[in-house]
Amino acid sequence: MRWRIFLVGVVVSLVFTIYSARLIAIQVGEHGKFVELAAAKNTYRQVIPARRGRILDAKGEVLAMDRPTRRVVADSTRVNRVEELAKLASERLELPVREVEEKLRSGRRYVVLRHGVAEEVAMDMQREMMERNLRGIYFEVTSERVYPNGALLGHVLGFMNHERRGVQGIEMSMDRYLAGQDGFRDVERDRDGREVVVYRGLEALPRDGADVELTIDMAIQAILEEELEKAYRELNPWSICGVIVRPKTGEILAMGSRPNFDSNRPGEAESEGHKNRVISEVVEPGSTFKIVAMSAALNEGLFRPESVIFCENGRYFYGGRVLRDVHPYGNLTVHEVLVKSSNIGSSKLAQRVGEQKFYEYIRRFGFGEKSGVDLPGEVGGIVHPPHRWTKLSITRIPMGHEIAVTPLQIAMATAAIANGGRLMTPLIVKRIVASDGEELMTFRPVEVRRVVDERVAGMVKAAMADVVGPQGTAKLAAVAGFRVGGKTGTAQRVDPRGGYTPGKYVVSFCGFLPVGDPEFVCLIMVDDAKTLTTRNYGGLVAAPIFSRVAEKVARYLDIVPEEMVGVLTMADEQEGNEVVNKQP
Amino acid sequence: MRSFYGTRRGGVREGQVIGMLIWWGLLVAILVVVAGGFLKLKIQQHRYGEEVRLLEGRIRELRTMNLELRARISEATSHAQIMRAREEGRIGLVEVSDQYVARLVVPRVMGGGGERLTAQVQRREEGVKR
Numbered sequence: 001m002r003w004r005i006f007l008v009g010v011v012v013s014l015v016f017t018i019y020s021a022r023l024i025a026i027q028v029g030e031h032g033k034f035v036e037l038a039a040a041k042n043t044y045r046q047v048i049p050a051r052r053g054r055i056l057d058a059k060g061e062v063l064a065m066d067r068p069t070r071r072v073v074a075d076s077t078r079v080n081r082v083e084e085l086a087k088l089a090s091e092r093l094e095l096p097v098r099e100v101e102e103k104l105r106s107g108r109r110y111v112v113l114r115h116g117v118a119e120e121v122a123m124d125m126q127r128e129m130m131e132r133n134l135r136g137i138y139f140e141v142t143s144e145r146v147y148p149n150g151a152l153l154g155h156v157l158g159f160m161n162h163e164r165r166g167v168q169g170i171e172m173s174m175d176r177y178l179a180g181q182d183g184f185r186d187v188e189r190d191r192d193g194r195e196v197v198v199y200r201g202l203e204a205l206p207r208d209g210a211d212v213e214l215t216i217d218m219a220i221q222a223i224l225e226e227e228l229e230k231a232y233r234e235l236n237p238w239s240i241c242g243v244i245v246r247p248k249t250g251e252i253l254a255m256g257s258r259p260n261f262d263s264n265r266p267g268e269a270e271s272e273g274h275k276n277r278v279i280s281e282v283v284e285p286g287s288t289f290k291i292v293a294m295s296a297a298l299n300e301g302l303f304r305p306e307s308v309i310f311c312e313n314g315r316y317f318y319g320g321r322v323l324r325d326v327h328p329y330g331n332l333t334v335h336e337v338l339v340k341s342s343n344i345g346s347s348k349l350a351q352r353v354g355e356q357k358f359y360e361y362i363r364r365f366g367f368g369e370k371s372g373v374d375l376p377g378e379v380g381g382i383v384h385p386p387h388r389w390t391k392l393s394i395t396r397i398p399m400g401h402e403i404a405v406t407p408l409q410i411a412m413a414t415a416a417i418a419n420g421g422r423l424m425t426p427l428i429v430k431r432i433v434a435s436d437g438e439e440l441m442t443f444r445p446v447e448v449r450r451v452v453d454e455r456v457a458g459m460v461k462a463a464m465a466d467v468v469g470p471q472g473t474a475k476l477a478a479v480a481g482f483r484v485g486g487k488t489g490t491a492q493r494v495d496p497r498g499g500y501t502p503g504k505y506v507v508s509f510c511g512f513l514p515v516g517d518p519e520f521v522c523l524i525m526v527d528d529a530k531t532l533t534t535r536n537y538g539g540l541v542a543a544p545i546f547s548r549v550a551e552k553v554a555r556y557l558d559i560v561p562e563e564m565v566g567v568l569t570m571a572d573e574q575e576g577n578e579v580v581n582k583q584p
Numbered sequence: 585m586r587s588f589y590g591t592r593r594g595g596v597r598e599g600q601v602i603g604m605l606i607w608w609g610l611l612v613a614i615l616v617v618v619a620g621g622f623l624k625l626k627i628q629q630h631r632y633g634e635e636v637r638l639l640e641g642r643i644r645e646l647r648t649m650n651l652e653l654r655a656r657i658s659e660a661t662s663h664a665q666i667m668r669a670r671e672e673g674r675i676g677l678v679e680v681s682d683q684y685v686a687r688l689v690v691p692r693v694m695g696g697g698g699e700r701l702t703a704q705v706q707r708r709e710e711g712v713k714r
Contacts, residue, residue: 051651062658068648119648141644146655148662197633198626222663 043188043201049141050180051435053209055157055170057218058253058430064157064171064263066143070122072113078193079104079136085129089113089137092125104136113137116144135193145171147263153221155257155276156214156375156428159266168266168274170212170429172376177432177440180209208435215251215430220244223552224254224522231526231545232258238504238528241277241407242545244553245521247415247512249445250424252373253520253553279371279378282404283506283525286491286538287473289400289410290346291417294338295460296361297349299452305335305459309345316344319391323347338463339472341488347395355386355394362397364451365413366423367405373426374443381405400491407508410489411523413451414510417464418485418518421457423448461485465515468543477511477543479551481561485518486511486546488538493528504528509542513550514562520553522546 026034055064072093079085086101093100093114103111122139129137145160158169165179166172186201224242232240241257257277261269275281297303314328325342337345350358362368368383382404389397396402408426416423425446432441452460464485468477473488486509493504508525512518524542531541554561659665669675 061662062654065655065658066651067655068651119652123645141648143651146659148655148659149664152662152664195637196630197637198629200633218663222667226667 042190043186043199046185046187046195048183048185048204048206049143050182050206051143051208052145052164052180053178053435054211055174055178056211056213057216057221058214059217059219060213061218062148063153063214063216063218064145064147067146068119069115069142069144070117070119071115071140071142072117072122072125072137073140074104074111074113074137075109075193076104076106076111076136077109081134084132085134085136088125088128088132088134092121092128093117115142138193145263149218150264151260151262152225153216153218153256154261154263154266155274155278156216156255157263158376159263168377169263169276169375170214173374174212174429174432177212178209180435181207183207210435210440211433213430213433215246215253215427216255217253219556220553221254221256223556224549225256227545227549227552228256228258228524235526235529235531235541237526237530239272239275239277239281240524240526241281242522242524242549243278243408243411244523244549245411245415245426247418247424247518247521249427250412250415251427251430251445255428276375276377277525277527278407279373279375280406281527282379282381282406283527284403284491284494285400285405285410286489286506286508287341287343287400288414288487288489288508288510288538289403289405290338290341290398291414291460291464291487292361292365292367293346293349293353293358293398294334294463295365295417295452295456296353296358297334298456298459299361300353300357302352303334303349305333305463307334308332309334309337309348311337311342311344311348314344316347316395318347318395321392323395335459335463335466336471338460338487339466339469341467341473343399346398350398351394355389358394358397359383359386361451362403364423364449365409365416366448367403367409367413371406371408371412371426372448373408374429378408379406381409400489404494407523407525410508410510410525411521414487414512414523415521416451417457417460418512418521419457420454421450421452423451461515464511468511473537473539474509474511474543476539477509477546477550479513479547479554482513482550482554482559483515483562484511484513484547484550485515486543488543489525490536490538503533505533505536507536507538507541509538509546511543511546511550513554514559516562519557519559520550522550522553524549 052066054062054066057063072089074089082101082104086097086104089095089100089104090097095114100113103113117139125137126139129135145164147154147157147159154169156169158166158171160171161167166175171178183204183206185203187195188199188201190196224244228240228242231237239258242254243252243256244254245252255276255278257275259270259273261273266274298305303309308331311325311329311332313330314325316323323344325340325344327340329336329340329342329345332340332342332345334345334349336342337349353361362383368381370378370380384393384402389402393402412423412426425448427443427445429443431439431443434440464487465483466472467487468474468484474486477484477486477488489506489508489510491506492500492502493506495501506525506527507529508523510521510523512521524545526541526545529536529541535541666675670677
């Protein structure tokens with residue numbers, strides 16, 4: 001009997017010992033593994049998304065912002081009534097029932113049903129699920145980027161990819177400030193998938209992105225784009241672009257191109273529409289470049305504005321080739337060379353300056369290098385050093401051939417003349433403000449270098465004012481009430497396969513007003529306008545567009561007119577007089 | 585330890601039994617109080633957690649609604665929308681005479697004559713002859 005009791009005791013003890021050993025092994029030895037398994041079953045890291053910063057214009061108008069949306073996801077292991085849930089989801093999310101059912105039966109713990117669901121739709125669906133005691137579908141907070149102005153300013157703002165990274169424009173160049181930092185929270189869910197707050201673990205709050213304020217003024221942008229759009233429809237060119245700059249500071253007030261795209265739907269546009277031509281298109285500038293030759297010649301003290309140059313009666317033999325003027329001229333003063341846009345006169349000015357010196361002036365005006373604007377995709381243009389020039393180059397470059405520049409470079413060079421000889425860095429970002437209102441960065445005007453003496457800039461400015469006068473090539477650029485300065489440009493379109501495309505021209509006008517104290521510089525460039533060849537000149541195509549834009553911008557900026565034109569005074573109004581043109 | 589029911593040598597002493605009962609009763613009571621308190625705290629904690637979750641949800645909803653409304657306001661007041669409205673004839677531009685343009689950006693005390701600071705007045709003050 002005792003022996004039997006002893007045996008039973010031993011067996012029981014042995015069994016308990018084995019169980020104990022196993023328990024110890026599980027509880028102590030494999031503790032970590034089972035804790036992880038348990039955690040994985042009910043806990044997860046919830047991402048708390050940071051709000052991407054807004055993009056604002058100079059007056060605080062919102063140009064880009066986040067709109068909250070929901071990502072509808074399913075945990076098929078927690079779905080209780082598949083058919084019922086699939087029907088509800090397909091109705092609310094506008095998805096085929098079969099597709100939803102397949103996803104709900106997939107056995108996967110995370111499957112996306114639909115991105116970018118509107119907040120109210122998600123809320124309604126969530127409410128109905130709770131009422132009908134359905135579970136297994138969750139609504140993650142996400143956001144979509146909204147550009148309230150649609151296609152307006154699209155090239156400058158850019159857009160974002162699916163990973164919420166900027167891929168063009170300010171969205172790309174300022175991505176590190178706009179993006180912010182997502183937060184997270186380790187949470188545990190109960191049987192119904194709801195968070196158990198008591199067991200909330202590690203938590204890090206998100207850091208919202210900073211707001212980026214631009215120098216762009218949407219009112220001016222709207223004026224520019226309205227006129228560009230009108231011209232794009234009327235002239236049907238390959239492309240058209242424009243930029244408005246404040247010469248004293250280098251601030252860009254407006255920038256636009258056609259064809260363009262809507263930042264809300266960037267995929268719908270052709271690839272050509274994505275190109276910001278103001279900074280990424282290189283063209284031969286044509287006669288707008290003559291200001292460089294004149295500035296160089298005057299600044300070197302080789303000529304005075306009234307110095308006379310013989311313009312060979314319109315045919316100039318040099319280097320075995322003939323250089324022609326559109327109209328034949330005999331003797332012209334340096335001032336008149338610019339006013340009449342004489343190719344021969346400009347080439348003679350540059351020859352006198354000398355190849356090396358002239359090349360230095362080209363570089364001093366900012367050509368051949370990136371301007372440094374805070375936009376991605378800018379190109380520096382092509383300016384060959386003198387040792388790569390041909391014998392003809394010194395006669396062709398002064399008239400804007402054999403050189404490739406961006407429209408922004410032309411505008412900034414003109415701005416340098418307008419502001420008294422200082423080349424400024426173009427500014428497009430004004431300041432960066434953190435989500436709590438703290439100013440992180442302010443972008444101040446930066447003077448790159450002094451290009452020419454202030455006195456010389458004044459001389460060139462005076463000549464540019466006469467370009468818009470009765471004797472000049474840009475009469476149509478005139479703006480009632482103001483003295484306008486500027487320069488036209490007409491260049492043959494470069495064929496990508498080499499040489500020029502016959503009958504196709506890139507025409508431009510770059511001007512400023514008022515001449516006395518320029519408030520803005522505006523460049524309009526039209527590439528291959530579908531118009532008569534005899535009419536396809538900068539002075540006839542681009543100058544009128546400039547005039548319309550400049551007039552509206554001057555009114556908007558409330559610039560004091562220099563001349564009384566078409567003003568009806570109170571006295572006239574009382575006497576019933578009509579509007580008449582008056583001189584001051 | 586002595587048996588609860590007494591010893592071989594003699595009967596159970598009443599005092600001892602009562603003492604033991606009190607002792608165990610006290611122990612059980614303490615355990616019940618501690619366990620109950622713990623349970624109550626846990627339930628309270630859970631309830632507060634639920635409240636926190638609901639409040640957080642509500643705050644999130646309000647923030648979301650706020651963002652949504654701000655996005656709608658931005659869209660409705662954007663230049664593109666205003667231009668569209670103008671093209672459709674829903675709004676129109678009115679010519680504003682120079683003497684009615686008040687200079688809001690340069691706040692000034694009105695003159696002795698009570699004259700408003702308008703574009704016209706400012707230009708006159710700056711010596712621009714019209």
